[in-house]
Amino acid sequence: MAAAQHGPDIVHIVALLASAVIAVPLFKRLGLGSVLGYLAAGLVIGPYGFGWFNDPQTILHVAELGVVIFLFVIGLEMNPTHLWHLRKQIFGLGSMQVVAAAILLTFVGILFGVSWQVAFVSASGFVLTSTAIVMSVLGERNELSTSHGQKIVSILLFEDLLIVPLLAVVAFLSPQHTESSTPLWQSIGIALLCLGVLVAVGLWLLNPLFRLLARYKAREVMTAAALMVVLGAGLLMEIGGLSMAMGAFLAGVLLSESNFRHQLEADVEPFRGLLLGLFFLAVGMSLDLKVVAANWGIILSGVLALMAVKAVCIYIIARIARSTHDEALERAVLMAQGGEFAFVLFAAALSQGVIDATVNANMTAIVVLSMVLTPLFMILHGKLPKTAPAQRDADTINEQHTVLQAGFGRFGQIVNGVLTAAGYRSTIIDLDAQLVSGMDKYGIKSYYGDASRPELLLTAGLEKASVLVVAIDDRERALQIVRFAREANPNIKIVARAYDRRHTFDLFKAGADEIIRETFDSAVRGGKRALEYLGMEHETAEKVGNLYYRMDRNGMGKMAVLYEPSDDMFSNHAMIEEGRRQDQRTAEAVQAMLNGEEVDESL
Incomplete structure (x- = not known):
């Protein structure tokens, strides 16, 4: 009997999963994208397709948690300092776009013959872009950390902040409005109180909580705690009249400096x-x-009029804000649709008599249809000819850490991995745009730019950093970075990657504190293993390798003093003699150790 009762629920779950499993790969194979695949699958299995589901609003309400969790993940990538640096984009660019679009869309509504109140509510709902669609597209393209992506994220954050004032305006416009309604100052006070509680909990309770849970090594409890934080923050903001997505985002920001961020x-x-x-x-x-x-x-x-006017408005604002033609056009196409928060605004307006059921149904259909059309318009936009790509500008660096790292290739990634595992965060700069975008998939924040440019190093916090790691494979640029860093911050410790001995000497003269020859450590390890294959005991081979390592590194300083950059390596007789002497001393020390004699490591 129990199986019979639960059978239909299981059937519905299987139907949901099956539709996604079939539609999404098919649409991606056709080049139409995963979002359009989900939308098409929902239309097929919904009440106006096969009719397997008759209450999509219930599913939509639950599924909005996906948007909430998405904003939490975005918040984890934005520490408070980064968010503070984005304030001009959030309140400047965001307010310009939203206000201009709302005014123009209101006029469009009036031209359709409705009252200004109905036109304003309809325009306000449509101006709130779909966070889910835009974030999904940016995430698939690895553009969330780019300058272009950060501007879009800033606008979306400003739109999320508008929920409370827009709902207050709807209440003011309502013919049912009475003096007994909650005063605006009280609504704002409740919102600020909830915001304060969330910030206090984030600053003083969350990190101790996760440290306590980590001590017991219960992975499932850590997962439950993460979901509790996301949903609890969202619920608190909803109580304060703000959006759940905004609460989750703030929780992510407060945990962005935590050692448990990646977990x-x-x-x-x-x-x-x-x-x-x-x-x-x-x-x-x-x-x-x-x-x-x-x-x-x-x-x-x-839908065509609203999307066209909103797109034109977004394009013009983007161009005023000095975006390129291609960037402005892409933003206009990507953000021209209405969003999920429009449903909340329209429902409130309907309940308070600002709009009637017909307007609500039509506007809901318009918003949904705009969301369905956006992936199609993005595909068409992708087929348009683009202007010749200009040299990419360096990313705006909005964070400064104790460690500044130049270069994030095969050498730099390992160095950063060690530092990250030990709980340190680095400001990373690399000149490979594809690498910078790709590393975002792994949750590693880096910035595109030429680290040999002094102004970029200063913006990245060179004057305040304690350690500079130079991990690039360009000899001259590495020397430029070390020289400038030593001048700009005499107290900074510089760890530099060297290509070979000659590069090591150059870096030594430039002011590097620790110079790592990129193949030296691995070559010593190779020598140890070769000794073992020749019959030497593992412990003895380790001692030989370690002794050679110490003596070779000690000798580099003496050879660096004799090094002349203008001379060929094999014509500097003084350095050649010193090298031969060191090789002889190293061999004598190793032989003494193998014979059980006292070892003299002096050179």
């Missing part, structure tokens, strides 16, 4: 992807084909 991101990632896919499925189900059929003229013309 938290790994714990919530599976839930984020699954719930975000479920969100798009629910949006597809929500497209009421009956409403579209009955009012197809006004809905089709409405």
Whole structure:
């Protein structure tokens, strides 16, 4: 009997998963993207397709948690210092775009013959871009950490902040508005109180909580705690009248400096992807084909007019903010749709009598249809000819850490891995744009730019950093970085990668404190293993290798004094003699050790 009762629920779950498993790979194979695949699958299995689901709003409400978790992950990548540096983009660029678009879209609504109140509410809902769609596209392209992506994220954050004032405006416009309604100052006070509680908990309770849980090494409890933090922060903000997504984002920001940041991101990632896919499925189900059929003229013309006007507005604002033509056009196409928060605003307006049921149904259909059309427009935009790509500008560096690292190739990645494992964060600069974008997949923040440029090093915090790691494979640029760093910050400790002995000597003269020949350590390890294969005991081979390592490194300083950059390595007789003398002393020391004699490591 129990099986019979739970059978339909299992069938529905299987149907949801199967539709996604079939549609998403198919649409990605066709080059249409995963978002459009989810939307199409939702339309097919929804009440206006096969009718397997008749209550998409319930699924949509649950699936919005995917957007909430997504914002939490974004918050983990933005520490408070980074967020502070984005303040001009959030409140400057964000307010310019939102205010201009809201005014223009209100006029569009009036031209359709509705009152200014209805037009304003409709425009305000449509101006709130879909965080889920935009973030998904940026994430798939690894553009969240780029300058272009950061501007879009800033605008989305400003739009999330508008939920409270917009709901207050809807209440003010309501014909049912009475003096007994909650005063605006009280609503703002509650919101600020909830925000203060969240910040206090994040600063003083979350890190001790995760340290305590980590001590017991219960992975499933850590995952539960991560979800509790995300949902609890969202719930607290919802109580204060703000969006759940904003609460989750702030929780992520407060934990961005935590040693558990990568662990938290790994714990919530599976839930984020699954719930975000479920969100798009629910949006597809929500497209009421009956409403579209009955009012197809006004809905089709409405969605095209609103998307066109919003796109033009976004393009103009982007160009005013000095974005390139291609960047502005891409932003306009990507952000021209309405978003999930429009549903919340329209529901509030309907309940308070600002709009009627017909307007609510039409605007809901327009917003959903705009979300469905966005992936198609992105595909069409991708086929347009682009202007010749200019030299990419260096990323804006919005964070400064104790460690500054130049270069993130095969050598630099290992150095950073050691530092990260020990709890240190680095400001990383690299000149490989593809590498910088790709490393974002691993949750490693880096910046595109030429680290040999003095102004970029100063922006990255060279004057305040304690350690500079120079891990680039360009000899001349490495020397430029070391020389400038030693002048700009005499107290900084410089660890530099060297190509060979000659490069080692150059770096020594330039002022590096610790110089690592990129193949020296691995070559010594190779020598140890060769000794073992020749019959030497492992412990003895280790001692020989370690002794050789110490003596060779001690001798580098003496040879560096004799080194003349203008001379050929094999024409500097003084250095050649010193090298031969050191080789002889090293061999004598090793033989003495093998014979059990006292070892003299002096050179």
